[in-house]
Every structure is written in structure tokens, then in C-alpha cells.
Amino acid sequence: MLWNSIYETALLKRFPYLSLRPASGGEMATIHDVAQDAGVSPTTVSRYLNNRIELPPATAARIDAAIKKLDYRPNLLAKRLSTGKTEAVGLVTPEIREPFFAELASAFEDEADHHGYTVFMSSTRSDRKREIASLERLQDGHVDGLLMMTNTPDDGTLAGLIGERRNVVIVDEDIPGVSVPRLFVENSEGAYQATRHLIEAGHRRIAYLGGPQGLLTVTERREGFLMAMNEAGIAVRSEYVAMGSFAPELARAATVRFLELPLPPTAIFASSDYLAIGAVMGLRDANVSVPDEVSLIGFDDIAFSTLLTPPLSAVRQPVEQLGRQGFLTLLALLNGETPPLLTRLPVELIRRQSVAAPTSKDFRA
Amino acid sequence: MLWNSIYETALLKRFPYLSLRPASGGEMATIHDVAQDAGVSPTTVSRYLNNRIELPPATAARIDAAIKKLDYRPNLLAKRLSTGKTEAVGLVTPEIREPFFAELASAFEDEADHHGYTVFMSSTRSDRKREIASLERLQDGHVDGLLMMTNTPDDGTLAGLIGERRNVVIVDEDIPGVSVPRLFVENSEGAYQATRHLIEAGHRRIAYLGGPQGLLTVTERREGFLMAMNEAGIAVRSEYVAMGSFAPELARAATVRFLELPLPPTAIFASSDYLAIGAVMGLRDANVSVPDEVSLIGFDDIAFSTLLTPPLSAVRQPVEQLGRQGFLTLLALLNGETPPLLTRLPVELIRRQSVAAPTSKDFRA
DNA sequence: CCCGTCCGGTAAACCGGTTTACATGACAAT
DNA sequence: ATTGTCATGTAAACCGGTTTACCGGACGGG
Numbered sequence: 001m002l003w004n005s006i007y008e009t010a011l012l013k014r015f016p017y018l019s020l021r022p023a024s025g026g027e028m029a030t031i032h033d034v035a036q037d038a039g040v041s042p043t044t045v046s047r048y049l050n051n052r053i054e055l056p057p058a059t060a061a062r063i064d065a066a067i068k069k070l071d072y073r074p075n076l077l078a079k080r081l082s083t084g085k086t087e088a089v090g091l092v093t094p095e096i097r098e099p100f101f102a103e104l105a106s107a108f109e110d111e112a113d114h115h116g117y118t119v120f121m122s123s124t125r126s127d128r129k130r131e132i133a134s135l136e137r138l139q140d141g142h143v144d145g146l147l148m149m150t151n152t153p154d155d156g157t158l159a160g161l162i163g164e165r166r167n168v169v170i171v172d173e174d175i176p177g178v179s180v181p182r183l184f185v186e187n188s189e190g191a192y193q194a195t196r197h198l199i200e201a202g203h204r205r206i207a208y209l210g211g212p213q214g215l216l217t218v219t220e221r222r223e224g225f226l227m228a229m230n231e232a233g234i235a236v237r238s239e240y241v242a243m244g245s246f247a248p249e250l251a252r253a254a255t256v257r258f259l260e261l262p263l264p265p266t267a268i269f270a271s272s273d274y275l276a277i278g279a280v281m282g283l284r285d286a287n288v289s290v291p292d293e294v295s296l297i298g299f300d301d302i303a304f305s306t307l308l309t310p311p312l313s314a315v316r317q318p319v320e321q322l323g324r325q326g327f328l329t330l331l332a333l334l335n336g337e338t339p340p341l342l343t344r345l346p347v348e349l350i351r352r353q354s355v356a357a358p359t360s361k362d363f364r365a
Numbered sequence: 366m367l368w369n370s371i372y373e374t375a376l377l378k379r380f381p382y383l384s385l386r387p388a389s390g391g392e393m394a395t396i397h398d399v400a401q402d403a404g405v406s407p408t409t410v411s412r413y414l415n416n417r418i419e420l421p422p423a424t425a426a427r428i429d430a431a432i433k434k435l436d437y438r439p440n441l442l443a444k445r446l447s448t449g450k451t452e453a454v455g456l457v458t459p460e461i462r463e464p465f466f467a468e469l470a471s472a473f474e475d476e477a478d479h480h481g482y483t484v485f486m487s488s489t490r491s492d493r494k495r496e497i498a499s500l501e502r503l504q505d506g507h508v509d510g511l512l513m514m515t516n517t518p519d520d521g522t523l524a525g526l527i528g529e530r531r532n533v534v535i536v537d538e539d540i541p542g543v544s545v546p547r548l549f550v551e552n553s554e555g556a557y558q559a560t561r562h563l564i565e566a567g568h569r570r571i572a573y574l575g576g577p578q579g580l581l582t583v584t585e586r587r588e589g590f591l592m593a594m595n596e597a598g599i600a601v602r603s604e605y606v607a608m609g610s611f612a613p614e615l616a617r618a619a620t621v622r623f624l625e626l627p628l629p630p631t632a633i634f635a636s637s638d639y640l641a642i643g644a645v646m647g648l649r650d651a652n653v654s655v656p657d658e659v660s661l662i663g664f665d666d667i668a669f670s671t672l673l674t675p676p677l678s679a680v681r682q683p684v685e686q687l688g689r690q691g692f693l694t695l696l697a698l699l700n701g702e703t704p705p706l707l708t709r710l711p712v713e714l715i716r717r718q719s720v721a722a723p724t725s726k727d728f729r730a
Numbered sequence: 731c732c733c734g735t736c737c738g739g740t741a742a743a744c745c746g747g748t749t750t751a752c753a754t755g756a757c758a759a760t
Numbered sequence: 761a762t763t764g765t766c767a768t769g770t771a772a773a774c775c776g777g778t779t780t781a782c783c784g785g786a787c788g789g790g
Contacts, residue, residue, distance in 0.1 A: 078746030443776035
């Protein structure tokens with residue numbers, strides 16, 4: 001069949017040769033060329049361009065004219081070698097495919113762009129080697145600074161590499177043992193609120209889906225969960241708790257196991273939306289409806305939460321702010337300022353339709 | 366309340382000072398230092414490190430020892446200025462938050478990493494200025510090459526900037542008038558299959574949600590849609606067609622309008638999953654159930670498709686392959702090879718539960 | 731024994747900027 | 761008339777590599 005042919009042939013002939021660059025393919029003009037054309041020295045041009053000298057209007061005009069005429073653009077590589085600055089920052093995420101990190105990255109890049117920085121994004125796929133590689137790029141002068149996110153517990157390697165650097169900011173998840181600015185959310189508070197929300201709806205058999213051991217967010221969210229349970233005088237049953245990974249597949253399996261219990265939970269708190277997605281799949285596997293049979297609440301509030309059926313209630317992380325403030329903190333660091341070493345951003349409970357009162361028949365415990 | 370305090374104080378004292386770098390904070394060793402220590406010239410060290418000379422084992426050993434002793438790491442900036450190569454490539458997406466681009470980016474980065482390249486990711490938010498900025502970064506030697514994606518029609522500006530460069534690859538959506546390798550999917554074929562799928566299920570009143578005018582993907586997918594409709598002898602009603610944007614909100618509004626029609630459609634083909642999400646919202650607004658009252662099919666097959674209720678049928682784009690092959694094509698270009706100027710990747714119809722036969726009461730037209 | 735060739739290496743230019751230290755001329759003050 | 765100062769600029773070193781052109785000595789062949 002002749003798919004596409006009409007459109008393509010039509011367009012292919014529209015712009016036979018187009019280039020805005022005067023000497024496309026030719027040599028780029030250097031600062032020496034500009035200097036020569038303007039009848040001054042390269043030093044003068046350099047200082048003029050960097051606002052380190054005030055020139056008489058006539059000279060300035062000649063330089064401007066030469067720049068325009070030759071279409072001069074400073075060679076960034078040379079500039080960097082001279083100054084040691086790159087005007088670029090790195091953004092290290094475990095997995096850019098996950099909406100939480102993608103949204104954070106998007107906000108971070110936008111903010112960086114406003115400040116004239118370009119960003120090196122990197123998705124490590126939780127590979128320690130790649131995390132290390134990002135740090136080495138920093139060391140090698142690839143970038144001026146780094147915003148680092150990881151979600152696998154550190155054995156001291158990352159901490160060693162980061163040490164006391166004055167150009168790294170850590171966001172979302174801790175890397176213990178470093179003395180760089182850290183930007184977290186109120187994990188315990190959020191988990192506490194989510195759990196309270198379930199308890200106030202009348203639930204007492206509440207299951208918990210947690211992430212890998214050894215992570216700050218995991219520990220803190222569990223603390224918040226436990227605090228709410230304690231406060232309400234509800235004992236936490238070990239068979240209602242599944243921890244160890246952020247993988248949706250494991251959450252799915254754990255959820256199925258929960259539901260096979262003689263006395264299954266009436267509510268599930270997933271300590272990340274990615275885990276909540278696993279729970280949704282598990283609940284669907286077991287043909288259990290939300291929130292009629294089991295209530296579900298997540299943590300993150302990624303954009304897709306509203307599209308689930310029913311729309312997912314969740315603790316909302318200020319992901320946009322995490323990204324923007326992350327960059328601003330890094331920028332402060334690069335400018336020699338000393339931003340606070342620890343910032344906690346507030347979270348917010350978003351009530352949608354995935355939490356309801358338990359049905360009375362299930363209310364035996 | 367004392368959120369977090371336990372965890373934090375415990376960790377903060379664990380690694381008082383840790384650094385793997387011998388002279389952390391001190392000066393970096395240069396190639397001259399290594400040369401001096403090994404008793405050879407910098408030239409020899411450079412050539413040895415770049416495999417441009419074969420040295421007697423004793424000399425090589427001395428150099429290796431010096432490198433280890435001084436913890437020498439080549440200064441990339443200097444290397445780049447000398448060689449003119451950066452070993453970095455750029456990836457330009459309209460919006461990294463959208464799952465389609467995020468997944469593509471993830472695959473691209475993974476492939477680049479395997480080949481020793483680092484990647485500059487950039488999310489332009491469909492801002493022409495930022496798209497241009499990416500191209501300028503290429504021109505300025507920031508990166509060796511660029512994989513470019515845009516989803517706003519070009520007025521010739523981008524085409525002008527790209528021209529006949531030998532280090533740009535265009536993916537997913539065309540930029541007319543350039544002669545660089547382009548990597549697309551079989552848009553017409555996919556749309557044709559999706560539409561056939563609806564027709565074969567018995568639908569005749571089929572609505573179409575398209576994107577902005579002037580884009581290759583939009584045009585081609587509409588062609589496929591029209592071809593299937595024509596082939597089946599179904600006239601396309603203009604009130605069933607909404608085009609002009611990829612924004613879910615507009616798709617939502619258009620869907621609501623469809624449903625308010627005296628004779629509403631029994632099926633909707635959304636030419637991207639982002640539009641399908643808008644349709645899902647619109648259908649929910651109107652309290653219309655899928656697929657009982659209206660069938661829905663999308664295009665892209667992003668990961669979340671399966672989580673919708675019901676799971677969304679869609680034309681799957683090989684997004685992973687788009688990313689990997691995109692990098693490979695770029696790499697070929699950088700190595701002076703000549704990859705094909707146009708590659709079409711196949712798409713696949715994924716049947717889930719969002720398409721069913723129309724109910725008979727609606728079968729009046 | 732002498733010449734050519736290969737081995738093992740070096741000196742110096744170069745990439746394209748920035749920056750320090752200094753030079754020249756005009757003009758004001760003494 | 762001399763000195764000091766400001767305005768306007770410049771020469772040259774430097775950033776840290778790569779690369780070109782060349783060199784001395786050993787060794788092999790005629």
C-alpha cells in the first residue's frame with residue numbers, strides 16, 4: 001500500500017536547501033577574527049563581551065558590527081576550559097520513566113533554564129555503577145553541580161564520592177553520611193495523615209506496602225504509619241505488612257496474598273503510588289472492588305492517580321516544588337551561599353474516591 | 366511533634382568524614398604531573414592513553430603507576446577543546462513528563478550509556494525558543510549530535526537550523542525540509558488498523574480525535590482513519606472530528622460535545638493516548654461507560670493504558686525501539702556512516718477491553 | 731663499514747577563550 | 761614643565777589536553 005507517500009513527497013520538495021547560518025559547514029569565527037575585523041585585540045573583545053570593561057561607543061559599535069558580520073559565537077568548550085565553569089548542572093534520577101521523577105525533572109529543567117543553566121539528565125535505572133558515573137562526571141568538570149536522587153540504599157560508596165562537596169544537593173531520598181543540602185518532604189507526617197484517614201473512615205485491619213529497607217523515606221513513612229496505629233490503639237499485624245521493594249509487581253503479589261488471608265485487611269496504605277499501582281493490579285486480580293470491599297490510599301499523587309477507577313486518594317508530594325527548589329538550592333551552593341542543610345516540604349492529603357468506610361460484614365476484628 | 370528526629374540524628378553521626386579521593390579539595394593531577402612522575406613527556410602519556418603508541422612494558426608500567434599514584438583523571442574540558450568531540454549527545458523532547466517521551470528517553474539513554482556516551486536531555490515544553498536553544502548547543506559544541514523531537518509545526522526555523530547537518534536525527538514527528546535521517550512509525554497503517562478494529566466490532570458512528578494541523582503524525586494517522594472509513598463505505602461526519610491539539614483538556618471537551626450530539630458516536634478513536642486520557646475524562650464527565658455505551662481506542666500504548674478501567678485498547682508504538690534505534694542511527698552518523706534517511710517502525714494493535722460491539726439501541730445510523 | 735629503517739620518544743604548536751600585568755597618550759593639577 | 765591619573769587598550773601566559781613534525785640510537789642488510 002501507499003501509506004505516507006502523498007505527504008512525504010509533497011514535503012520533501014518544499015525546502016530544497018535552507019540554512020540560516022552564513023557559512024554553514026565553513027569555519028566558525030573566533031574571537032581573534034572578531035578582534036581583527038574590529039581593529040582591536042582579542043582581550044578587548046573578551047572583556048567587552050563579559051562586561052569587564054567600558055568601551056567608548058565607537059569601539060563597542062565596531063565590535064558589535066564585527067560580531068554580527070562574522071556571526072561570531074563564543075566557543076563554549078574554550079570558555080569552559082578557561083573559566084572552569086560549565087553553566088550546566090546534572091540531574092540524576094533512578095528512572096526517568098516513573099512519573100514522579102519525570103515531573104520533578106521537568107520542573108527542575110524549567111527552573112534551570114530560567115537561570116541560564118542547561119541540564120544533563122541521567123536515568124540510572126538504579127544501577128550503582130551509573131550513579132557513580134554521574135558523580136564522576138561532576139568530578140571531571142562535565143557539570144558545575146548535581147542534584148542527586150537514588151532509591152537504593154547506599155553502602156557508603158555514594159556518600160564517599162559526595163563527601164563534603166559544595167556542589168551537590170540531595171532530593172527526596174537520603175544518602176546518609178554526607179554534609180550537603182538535603183531536600184525532603186514530611187514523610188512521617190504524610191504517612192500519619194494517610195493512616196489516620198483510613199482509621200477515621202472506620203478501618204482497623206490496615207495493610208501496609210513499604211519499600212526497600214534502609215531508605216529514609218521508607219523508614220519515615222513506616223514511622224508515621226506506626227504512630228497513627230499506636231495512637232489509635234490498633235496492633236499492627238505482621239501478616240499485613242509487606243516491605244522490601246518499590247516494584248509494582250511485588251506489591252501486586254503482596255496484595256494478592258493479603259486478600260487470601262483468613263481475615264483479609266479492609267484497607268491498604270501503599271507508601272508510594274507506584275506500589276499503589278501494584279495494589280490496584282492485585283486487587284483486580286482478586287476481583288476485589290475499591291473502595292467497596294477494600295480501601296486504598298497512595299503516596300505521591302502522580303498525575304495518573306485521578307484516572308484510576310476509582311480516582312486514587314493519596315498523600316500529595318510537592319513534586320514541582322521539589323524540582324524547582326532543588327535547583328535553587330543548588331544554584332545557591334554554586335554561588336557560594338550556604339542554603340539550609342535540611343529542608344522539609346509539606347505534603348497534603350488528597351481525598352478522592354478510593355477510601356470508604358469498611359462494610360459491616362467485614363468488621364469482625 | 367518529633368517526626369524524623371530519631372532516624373536523622375542516628376545517621377548524621379555515622380560517617381563523620383568520608384572521601385575516596387586522596388586529595389579531595391586539593392588540585393587535580395594533570396597529564397604533566399603524570400609525565401613527570403613517570404619520567405616521560407606529556408605527549409607519550411597522551412598517546413599511550415589513547416592507544417596511539419605501543420610502549421615497552423617497563424615504560425607503560427611506570428605510567429600506569431604514576432596514574433594510580435596521583436589518581437589522575439583526564440580533564441574532559443581540555444580533551445574536548447583539543448579534539449572537538451564531547452562524547453555527549455542531546456535528546457530533545459517536547460515534555461519529559463509525558464510517558465511516551467519519558468520511556469523513549471529512558472531507552473535512548475540506556476543505549477547511549479552502553480556506547481560510552483552521556484546524554485543531555487532537554488524538555489522544551491514545546492517552546493520554540495528552547496528548541497532553538499538546543500540546536501544552538503549543538504552548534505556550540507556542547508554535544509556531538511542531537512536526537513530531535515518536536516510536536517509543534519515548524520515554520521522553517523528549525524529546518525533552517527538543522528539544514529543538512531550530519532549529526533541530527535529526527536524521531537517520531539517530522540520537521541519538513543531537512544535532509545537528516547528520520548525515524549518514524551507506520552502511522553497510517555496503525556490508524557487504519559485501529560479504525561478497522563472499531564468497524565469490525567460493528568461501529569459505524571466513529572469519532573476521531575486528532576492533533577495539531579501540520580504535523581506528519583497527525584496527517585498520516587488521519588489518512589489511515591479515512592482510508593479505513595472509505596474502504597468500509599462509511600461517510601466521515603465533520604461533527605465527529607476534533608483536531609487541533611494534543612492537550613487532554615481539549616480532547617475532554619470535544620468528547621463531551623460528541624456525546625451531546627443528537628446522534629452521538631458509538632466509538633472514539635483517539636490518535637494519541639494523551640488524547641485518549643482526555644476522552645476518558647470526558648466520558649466520565651458525561652457518565653458514559655466504556656465499552657458498554659461507547660468504545661474507545663488509543664494510539665501509543667503507554668504503560669498506564671492497562672490501568673484504566675477498562676484497560677485501553679490501543680495501537681502500540683515501539684517506543685523502546687524508537688529510542689534505541691534513534692541513538693544507533695545518530696551514532697552511525699557520528700561515525701561517518703550513512704544510515705537510511707527514512708525508517709518506518711511497525712506498530713501493533715493491542716486489543717484490551719475498551720472496544721466492544723455497539724449496543725443495538727444505538728444502532729440507528 | 732655505511733646507510734636506511736624502525737623503535738621509542740620529544741618539543742612545540744594548537745584548540746579558543748580568559749586574565750594578569752603592563753603600556754601609551756591625553757589631560758589635569760602642581 | 762613635570763608629575764600623576766585616568767581612559768583605553770594590549771602582549772603574553774594560562775587552562776590541560778592532542779597532534780604534528782622531528783630526532784637520536786639501535787639494528788639489519790648490502
